[in-house]
Amino acid sequence: xxxxxxxxxxxxxxxxxxxxxxxxxxxxxxxxxxxxxxxxxxxxxxxxxxxxxxxxxxxxxxxxxxxxxxxxxxxxxxxxxxxxxxxxxxxxxxxxxxxxxxxxxxxxxxxxxxxxxxxxxxxxxxxxxxxxxxxxxxxxxxxxxxxxxxxxxxxxxxxxxxxxxxxxxxxxxxxxxxxxxxxxxxxxxxxxxxxxxxxxxxxxxxxxxxxxxxxxxxxxxxxxxxxxxxxxxxxxxxxxxxxxxxxxxxxxxxxxxxxxxxxxxxxxxxxxxxxxxxxxxxxxxxxxxxxxxxxxxxxxxxxxxxxxxxxxx
Amino acid sequence: xxxxxxxxxxxxxxxxxxxxxxxxxxxxxxxxxxxxxxxxxxxxxxxxxxxxxxxxxxxxxxxxxxxxxxxxxxxxxxxxxxxxxxxxxxxxxxxxxxxxxxxxxxxxxxxxxxxxxxxxxxxxxxxxxxxxxxxxxxxxxxxxxxxxxxxxxxxxxxxxxxxxxxxxxxxxxxxxxxxxxxxxxxxxxxxxxxxxxxxxxxxxxxxxxxxxxxxxxxxxxxxxxxxxxxxxxxxxxxxxxxxxxxxxxxxxxxxxxxxxxxxxxxxxxxxxxxxxxxxxxxxxxxxxxxxxxxx
Numbered sequence: 291x292x293x294x295x296x297x298x299x300x301x302x303x304x305x306x307x308x309x310x311x312x313x314x315x316x317x318x319x320x321x322x323x324x325x326x327x328x329x330x331x332x333x334x335x336x337x338x339x340x341x342x343x344x345x346x347x348x349x350x351x352x353x354x355x356x357x358x359x360x361x362x363x364x365x366x367x368x369x370x371x372x373x374x375x376x377x378x379x380x381x382x383x384x385x386x387x388x389x390x391x392x393x394x395x396x397x398x399x400x401x402x403x404x405x406x407x408x409x410x411x412x413x414x415x416x417x418x419x420x421x422x423x424x425x426x427x428x429x430x431x432x433x434x435x436x437x438x439x440x441x442x443x444x445x446x447x448x449x450x451x452x453x454x455x456x457x458x459x460x461x462x463x464x465x466x467x468x469x470x471x472x473x474x475x476x477x478x479x480x481x482x483x484x485x486x487x488x489x490x491x492x493x494x495x496x497x498x499x500x501x502x503x504x505x506x507x508x509x510x511x512x513x514x515x516x517x518x519x520x521x522x523x524x525x526x527x528x529x530x531x532x533x534x535x536x537x538x539x540x541x542x543x544x545x546x547x548x549x550x551x552x553x554x555x556x557x558x559x560x561x562x563x564x565x566x567x568x569x570x571x572x573x574x575x576x577x578x579x580x581x582x583x584x585x586x587x588x589x590x591x592x593x594x595x596x597x598x599x600x601x602x603x
Numbered sequence: 604x605x606x607x608x609x610x611x612x613x614x615x616x617x618x619x620x621x622x623x624x625x626x627x628x629x630x631x632x633x634x635x636x637x638x639x640x641x642x643x644x645x646x647x648x649x650x651x652x653x654x655x656x657x658x659x660x661x662x663x664x665x666x667x668x669x670x671x672x673x674x675x676x677x678x679x680x681x682x683x684x685x686x687x688x689x690x691x692x693x694x695x696x697x698x699x700x701x702x703x704x705x706x707x708x709x710x711x712x713x714x715x716x717x718x719x720x721x722x723x724x725x726x727x728x729x730x731x732x733x734x735x736x737x738x739x740x741x742x743x744x745x746x747x748x749x750x751x752x753x754x755x756x757x758x759x760x761x762x763x764x765x766x767x768x769x770x771x772x773x774x775x776x777x778x779x780x781x782x783x784x785x786x787x788x789x790x791x792x793x794x795x796x797x798x799x800x801x802x803x804x805x806x807x808x809x810x811x812x813x814x815x816x817x818x819x820x821x822x823x824x825x826x827x828x829x830x831x832x833x834x835x836x837x838x839x840x841x842x843x844x845x846x847x848x849x850x851x852x853x854x855x856x857x858x859x860x861x862x863x864x865x866x867x868x869x870x871x872x873x874x875x876x877x878x879x880x881x882x883x884x885x886x887x888x889x890x891x892x893x894x895x896x897x898x
Binding site: 334336337340353355356357369370371473474475476477478480481483535536537538539548549566567568569570571572573574575576577578579580582583584585588 | 604610611612621657762764770774827830831851852855865
């Protein structure tokens with residue numbers, strides 16, 4: 291028995307059937323056309339919108355991405371019922387003029403999709419006076435949070451500026467997102483050689499700043515799982531699901547897989563994140579279908595947990 | 604818990620429902636259901652929940668007979684897996700891994716598992732103890748026999764960045780083939796078709812290498828999903844040269860299906876990639892074995 295809204299199911303099934311019949315009827319003419327983007331149904335109690343906490347704007351430095359232009363990306367996200375996207379900037383990876391990076395990000399979000407795109411500026415702990423960038427993000431651009439990219443930005447989590455940064459974002463009520471990976475190191479451009487980011491140095495500064503809102507993006511942890519275990523046991527760090535791989539990954543991580551395996555991450559610490567436009571947004575949304583999740587679990591992951599941290603505009 | 608119970612309706616989120624996924628007739632040419640587990644049979648059965656949930660029509664296992672680590676050494680689970688292939692013949696097929704450092708033994712294994720057994724093809728593993736890639740002349744008797752048997756040929760390829768100076772492919776394991784190795788082999792056997800597995804890992808480079816060789820299919824499972832990668836492959840190779848793999852359970856079917864849904868394709872082209880092309884490739888050996896196949 292399907293447990294989602296029955297009336298909605300029948301409506302969608304009829305739509306599919308009609309489309310299939312049409313495809314048979316018109317044959318090659320339809321076959322030659324590109325599959326039109328499916329329009330999502332209106333939001334209902336059983337189909338809440340999704341808050342995507344891991345989206346990035348502008349140009350990936352190494353390839354022209356399919357949805358690199360902001361209007362196209364916003365349309366694509368909306369097509370999949372994303373109702374809000376926390377957006378960083380690819381410029382943050384390699385640019386030195388951080389103030390310019392943040393200003394462009396704030397402007398792009400405000401002009402292209404105000405209230406939908408929530409700008410997450412950056413600071414680079416390796417550059418002097420990064421504290422001023424925090425101030426501007428908060429006081430000038432009114433950003434809800436910051437996103438840092440250790441590795442691409444030339445520092446790791448042992449950097450002495452990390453604890454003051456965490457303390458500062460806590461004091462200002464900002465969210466701090468720490469990006470653990472942008473792409474598989476095996477396919478890096480030959481000029482890029484990044485050290486593997488060790489998460490364990492995060493534990494002490496997080497313990498020293500109770501109440502700080504810190505989210506790890508695209509985090510897989512080490513093979514043994516010991517760093518994930520330590521972070522979950524000893525800190526309040528939250529995660530996005532964009533890096534979770536393997537059939538039924540979400541269910542296995544939160545302990546709701548058919549195999550009955552124990553939870554590795556408390557449900558309330560999981561945010562939806564797609565890593566679009568580098569990853570197809572479809573992959574993360576389909577994972578919500580792949581794992582057998584109940585309605586409260588879906589609501590928490592799709593928007594409830596993120597909304598607890600950041601109210602709508 | 605039934606795999607058909609859903610609280611999430613993908614149609615509400617601009618995605619295919621399970622019924623629509625079933626209608627795509629998905630054939631998974633890269634199934635690792637028996638790989639990497641202490642008990643491969645238990646893992647296979649656990650993964651069937653997701654096979655059913657995501658509407659996969661057929662899974663083609665790449666590790667039938669022996670293991671990927673030791674392809675020529677029988678595994679204690681060989682008999683149980685062979686039995687599963689027979690009882691699940693309507694949903695499960697198998698390739699047997701070979702070791703090109705040992706062509707005679709590899710051919711004997713093909714006789715056992717393909718000609719006299721349930722398998723439909725061979726798999727080149729991602730590295731081997733002898734350090735022999737698919738380019739080496741040792742492969743010629745293996746490919747001649749595969750052609751005689753109408754066997755499908757899946758070749759794991761990667762282009763791992765490494766070495767000094769750093770270049771793609773220089774961090775590959777000994778015996779781990781690159782797309783260039785597949786191209787060299789395919790050039791020697793222009794009437795035989797091959798699958799270049801994983802798209803070389805780095806699809807932008809892998810596609811370029813195999814582009815001139817029309818007898819090579821591209822399969823792109825087992826690497827991260829990159830928006831635009833299937834569009835690029837279709838543009839450069841044509842939709843008829845692409846086959847789909849799921850790489851489960853270590854990769855998500857959601858990840859691998861998402862790659863195809865991201866691409867701007869017609870529904871018939873999606874069907875080709877998700878299963879139609881592989882069915883065409885495997886049809887001769889299915890018919891030879893007397894098995895029904897609907898293209």
